[in-house]
Amino acid sequence: MRAFTYERASSVEAAAKAAASNRDAKFIAGGTNLLDLMKLEIETPTHLIDVNGLGLDRIEKTPEGGLRIGALVRNTDLAAHDAIRKDYSLLTRALVAGASGQLRNKATTAGNLLQRTRCPYFYDPNQPCNKRRPGSGCSAIGGITRQLAVVGTSKDCLATHPSDMAVAMRVLDAVVETVRSDGSSRSIPIAEFYRLPADTPHIETELEAGEFITAVVLPAPIGGKHIYRKVRDRASYAFALVSIGAVIQEDGAGRVAVGGVAHKPWRMEAADMELANGAHAVSAALMADARPTEQNRFKIDLVRRTLGAVLNQARS
Numbered sequence: 126m127r128a129f130t131y132e133r134a135s136s137v138e139a140a141a142k143a144a145a146s147n148r149d150a151k152f153i154a155g156g157t158n159l160l161d162l163m164k165l166e167i168e169t170p171t172h173l174i175d176v177n178g179l180g181l182d183r184i185e186k187t188p189e190g191g192l193r194i195g196a197l198v199r200n201t202d203l204a205a206h207d208a209i210r211k212d213y214s215l216l217t218r219a220l221v222a223g224a225s226g227q228l229r230n231k232a233t234t235a236g237n238l239l240q241r242t243r244c245p246y247f248y249d250p251n252q253p254c255n256k257r258r259p260g261s262g263c264s265a266i267g268g269i270t271r272q273l274a275v276v277g278t279s280k281d282c283l284a285t286h287p288s289d290m291a292v293a294m295r296v297l298d299a300v301v302e303t304v305r306s307d308g309s310s311r312s313i314p315i316a317e318f319y320r321l322p323a324d325t326p327h328i329e330t331e332l333e334a335g336e337f338i339t340a341v342v343l344p345a346p347i348g349g350k351h352i353y354r355k356v357r358d359r360a361s362y363a364f365a366l367v368s369i370g371a372v373i374q375e376d377g378a379g380r381v382a383v384g385g386v387a388h389k390p391w392r393m394e395a396a397d398m399e400l401a402n403g404a405h406a407v408s409a410a411l412m413a414d415a416r417p418t419e420q421n422r423f424k425i426d427l428v429r430r431t432l433g434a435v436l437n438q439a440r441s
């Protein structure tokens with residue numbers, strides 16, 4: 126691990142200012158992803174800004190009837206919160222499907238959204254990887270791709286986004302609230318938050334350098350049946366091969382997003398419109414532009430079958 130300096134930010138403004146004064150600084154929250162990456166020297170910040178003391182660990186009602194989730198709310202606390210379990214149980218289901226109890230006790234809402242890909246080549250500093258070292262090449266192309274993306278890929282990167290929580294946030298149309306390093310604030314709909322890899326796979330979100338997430342806002346509850354189904358190689362403590370987050374209303378209308386298939390949670394409003402026509406129609410719309418490899422072609426079938434199981438569950 127490379128040497129770094131460390132400070133505890135005393136306010137959001139101080140955190141933003143510290144980030145503005147050093148382009149190689151990183152915020153640290155739970156540290157469950159960042160510290161692993163630092164140990165492997167995949168991330169090499171020269172300065173860490175610890176944001177754990179900023180009081181952003183509350184869940185509050187918004188005037189619009191939704192909830193504002195502080196960036197530092199731990200995954201365990203978010204999953205267990207009464208209002209989340211009652212009105213946004215998709216989020217609870219997605220959270221408890223992720224990582225382990227110990228990790229969820231440390232992991233935060235913002236850190237979860239910003240966790241890096243689990244592409245095995247990204248984690249191997251001896252292999253070329255455009256995401257880790259821009260312009261070095263993509264070892265996954267022609268390599269082992271079973272876990273990797275099938276839609277929204279590019280000639281430069283096939284990585285997936287590994288977060289379960291982000292899939293639920295996409296279904297719920299969450300909004301990410303931030304403060305930029307110049308002190309100005311903005312709200313970014315989750316639909317616009319993540320980028321596809323294109324020819325800049327190292328740029329994963331619309332956040333600017335040093336931009337700090339303060340909260341994630343959920344709109345007013347939408348009712349319906351909330352389902353999160355995760356298919357993986359082991360029953361627990363494994364990332365998704367494919368996951369489906371869905372909210373289905375009594376009349377069969379609803380929303381669906383897929384995890385484990387793209388560089389971001391994969392949702393298409395055109396696919397939502399197909400829900401009344403069944404799993405084949407929805408998955409055909411979602412996977413219309415898929416470009417799988419021989420090793421991960423099975424994910425296309427897996428999306429359709431998992432969707433079928435989700436729609437059966439919704440009807441039961």
Ligand SMILES: Cc1cc2nc3c(=O)[nH]c(=O)nc-3n(C[C@H](O)[C@H](O)[C@H](O)COP(=O)(O)OP(=O)(O)OC[C@H]3O[C@@H](n4cnc5c(N)ncnc54)[C@H](O)[C@@H]3O)c2cc1C
Nearest residue numbers: 154155156157158159223224232233236237239288289338
């Ligand atoms: C063994 C293992 C298994 C796992 N399994 C799963 C799984 O099945 N599903 C799943 O979804 N996840 C899984 N995870 C990932 C885990 O959920 C993430 O590591 C965790 O959510 C990251 O949160 P954190 O607070 O620890 O982030 P950190 O590691 O502290 O930070 C992550 C990134 O976010 C940035 N950051 C943090 N807070 C802010 C902020 N407020 N504003 C701007 N930037 C910020 C940091 O600078 C860093 O770049 C697993 C992790 C491990 C180690």
Ligand code: SF4
Nearest residue numbers: 244254255263282283
């Ligand atoms: S798929 Fe993306 S993360 Fe994986 S090796 Fe290629 S560039 Fe790196």
